[in-house]
Amino acid sequence: MAQKKKKVNKPPKSSSSKFVFWIIGLIAIAIIGFIFLANNEKSDDSAKEEIDYANQPFLGEEDAPVSIVEFGDYKCPNCKNFADNVAPLIVKEFVDTGKAKFYYFHYPFINVDSERTAKFSEAVFHELGNEKFWEFHELIYDKQPEDTRYETIDVFTEEFLTETLEEMASEEEVKKVVAYFDTKAPEDAWESDEALGGKLGVTGTPTIFVNGKRFDGQTMDDLNELVEEASKEKGNE
Template sequence: MANKKKGNQKQSSAFTFWIIGLIAVIIIGFIFLANGKKDGDTAVNEIDYKSQPYLGEKSAPVQIVEFGDYKCPVCKTFEEQFFPSIQSELIDTGKAQFYFMNYSFINVDSTRSAKFAESVYQELGNETFWEFHELLFDKQPADLKYEKQDVFTDKFLEETLKEIANDKEVKKVVTSFKAKKSEDQWNKDMELADELGVTGTPSLFVNGKKFEGNTIDDLVKMVDDAAKEK
């Protein structure tokens, strides 16, 4: 009887040892997962802002980047409903500069309009680019069925530009566009989007960190926090 009890004690001790070991492994696993999540949340990506269209003062301490697609309905909603608050609360107040970069993923219209807009920026400058940028979203059809159709054709883009530029300027942009002079800059945007893990639009980054919030208050807080880190 005594020997049997002693054996049971050994088995119980071994069992307890393995349970404690298993718990320790689980706890360590959770620590690593938490640290991994923390690292991901605070990851800072290097972004080259040179030769990119922007709004705001160059002295602004924070840079916001939007990756967008002119064919994307959600980007249109962002432009009409979310961006005005960014303009008034962050850009006009001098808190942040705002950049637009291309992530053209829906169809050929996405790529065509992005490259044409790049040509507008290169040939006519920053101010005209933003006028054209706004026009493209204004003219985006409300019917979602259009996504598979060619809407932003060469002719459409040229006629749209004529609303804000003279004939000489339009010809200059069209010539540049047909010569594919905007190709390198568009490729640069697309490569950067890929490096940053962009998978949809609009996607926002604040000083190289991805914005994961949902409201303008979330974005303002992230900008304020980023300014403190300077």
């Protein structure tokens, strides 16, 4: 990623009360458990790894003590479930309260569509900035097809991605993104994310890290515990 981070980045969706969060959270527990059980084996190594957060898209306040990272694939059904049902809870509980920042790193593995979309979103981030990246990010997950055959066919073509961007950007902005997409730089950017994921032991998506420590829990309570632990450790540095 090459775009400079902003001081404060707000999510496109509005927040609700903490009471509502926990009501929704109870419903989401089963979803969270399914997502992580479906994609990740239990990690035997709980040691924290170094992650370079510089020039990566994020939601939250720059000085938030905890960094939550998602490694995702835009063609992954479980990543869509995460984006629709879990990420909003993370934003409400941790990002909106200033406890954490939320980052997105690319780990495209399903097919060429995954790689193409990762490259295009890198171009959006570089040319249009953090806020537009998250708008595009959300829109792409909204458009993920329900057809079970989609994993083996091209859906997120360059034409489709360009038309999607046109829904939220000006003609001039779209031209800038497409021109940058045609260079090697955005490909290098997502490949850097993917290489980091490999070093961290990512084997499926979504995979979550909290201040460099892999999240192997199954509920929001488990995640809250890890965030609180990371926050305390950060305060003791």
